[in-house]
Amino acid sequence: MKALTILQYQWKDLLRGKWIVGYGFIYLLIADAMIRFGGAGPKALLSISNIMLLLIPLVGMIYGALYLYQSREFTELLLAQPIDRPTLFWGLFGGLALPLALAFTAGTLLPILYSGMIITASLRSILLILLLGNVLTLLFTGLGFWFGLRFFEDRVKGLGFALVSWLFLAVLYDGLILLAVFAFGDYPIEKPMLGLALANPIDLARITVLLEFDISALMGYTGAVFNRFFGSAAGITVAAVCLLLWTITPLWRGNRLFLKKDF
Amino acid sequence: MISINNLQKKFGARTVLQDMNLQIPAGQATGIVGPNGSGKTTTIKSLLGLVKPTAGEIYIDGKSIEGEWDYRRNIGYMPQVARYPENMTVGELLSFIKAMRGSRTERDSELLSYFNLESEVDKRMRALSGGMRQKVGAILAMMFDPQILIFDEPTAGLDPKSSVRFKQLVHEEKEQGKTVLLTSHIMSEIEELTDYLIFMVEGRIRYHGPMHELMKRQQEQRLESAVAKMMEETAA
Structure with a gap:
């Protein structure tokens, strides 16, 4: 009841800021353009997912931290009212993460619907991309919340860490892996590579996409290893568990920080 | 009844409250005075659960407040610096808090007209002046008719007219038997509104008792001189 009242207020506030509408609109434009130029096939879906893998973590983390600030x-107003802190925490999180996820889903889904892609392309692929986008939104918004709470008094630090983490996970990480492959190419490094891929949620999502569109062959022998691993039931379970852990851990830590915080 | 037992609060290495013990009976109006940084606001925020104590317990009406939140239903709090969501209008803010508490009180419109804020109801909080925000804070603190009222330097931003009206209102609440806690640097205000005094220095209570006794002890006619004298004594 209380949580709902809080959510309702926040959604109204977000909509009034129009920012969230713009965010959804970006996905609409991207999806529309990709389908227009790439055809209503897997190629367009792949392009959409590539952009989504960069944009969602960035927006989720930055805006997660910013939103707390x-x-x-x-928050201070409500803490003096008869409300428990967990409700307030989840209210704040839901008040941001759910609209972000919704904006992504609506923005991506609309062009897929009106272009008729929903019939021509594989429904499984479309659903998978939407699901991944939603999971990544929750995950990175949670991570942004954690940064925001960790550096509650120092906004520059909080936002800085969020930005650097994004740069590391979304951009540098792959370069480092490539470097490792280049340096240790003569050794059997498939297993460590697998571990490295599991350790980065963006990579995890990317590999899932690659496997779905069956282009892991582009990755040579490593791709074959991934394919065999992630194609198996055990592989899918491990990947799902990893994503789940990545989602839960920052939120759990953030919640704990929030419960102990002095305002 | 508010009881504070061995309350201690540290922010990092800095100790703000040291081993504080305090009993405030229900219906008592108490002023808290002390130099800046003596821990007045931290004490108040601990009572509200905004600040988590390092050690010690706080009981309100015999129940520990640790991990509790429903007790805040009986507390009205007006903060020192009134900060509210900037995009909300005054009317939205009041109805939001009402909805959250599941209350249908009409007291808010009564108080709005009391403070001459009716014409500001549709203005956003960011468009309000500091004094007007303070008034909104006063309304929020009193609209649910709570048993305990806590005011942290309430009249600091108010114009004389509003200040007088505010004090009138607090006086009425006090007459109704509410527990009132008030911090202020304006001694005349403390004298006017409260009967008991807590004097704090560096996180410790140096005096807690009836105001007139302090004045008698310090051999002063006015509270201001009595408190000033006590501050000098503690500094020496």
């Missing part, structure tokens, strides 16, 4: 007054 912006909601400080709101």
